[in-house]
Amino acid sequence: VKKEFAGSQAMQLLVTRPVMVITTLHPDGTLNGGAFGSYCNLSGSELGVAIGLPSHTYKNIQARKEFVINVLGAKHVDTLSVFGDACPPNVSEVERAGLHPLEPKRIQTPHVREAVASVECRYLREVEIGYHNFVIADVLCGYCDPDCLDEDGRLDVVKAGILHCVKYPQPVYATFGGYAVGR
Ligand SMILES: Cc1cc2nc3c(=O)[nH]c(=O)nc-3n(C[C@H](O)[C@H](O)[C@H](O)COP(=O)(O)O)c2cc1C
16 A cells, blocks of 8 residues: 655655656546656645647646656666557557556546556646646645655655656666765
8 A cells, every 4th residue: 555645745756856657537538648757846836847739648638637647666667668659549558558557536547556656736837838838737645655665754766766867869767876865
């Protein structure tokens, strides 16, 4: 059972700028999953993600005003190519990647069950950029695999093998090797 992070405490699960798999619902209810890298924390409870206008993710967020940010660990690195490739709207990338949906709590869109952490988000507004729009959302709540928490109950990014995309568009991913404790 995943540990719940109520309300904007779920922002703690996103501190590392990881590669994200954003899940959204297509109009017919098929669960869509897309890979995204460009996000930032904007306040204690708001974040922004740059999302390409042609993507299914963008269109689904426009229609339903909600999405889930799922953070995968290194053992699922091979699935990211599925989430980065185009896929017909009646086929779920989550299923195609061999992963599974998990019931959400405060919205309708399912999480990815195998994700280390998943954060439910509600659309607030967006800023036009060009090819991408910067979608701003409220963080509602989140869930984390209890095996990936440190002794303070926070996401342990080393243990979880959180992935960072360090080369693109031919992606190369890096994980953290350890902690450096400052004074
Ligand atoms: C590691 C990685 C990072 C990506 N980051 C972004 C991003 O920040 N913004 C974006 O629009 N697309 C990004 N993409 C491309 C999308 O994943 C791709 O367009 C995908 O087909 C979108 O899926 P969808 O149409 O189901 O929403 C990224 C792909 C990969 C593999």
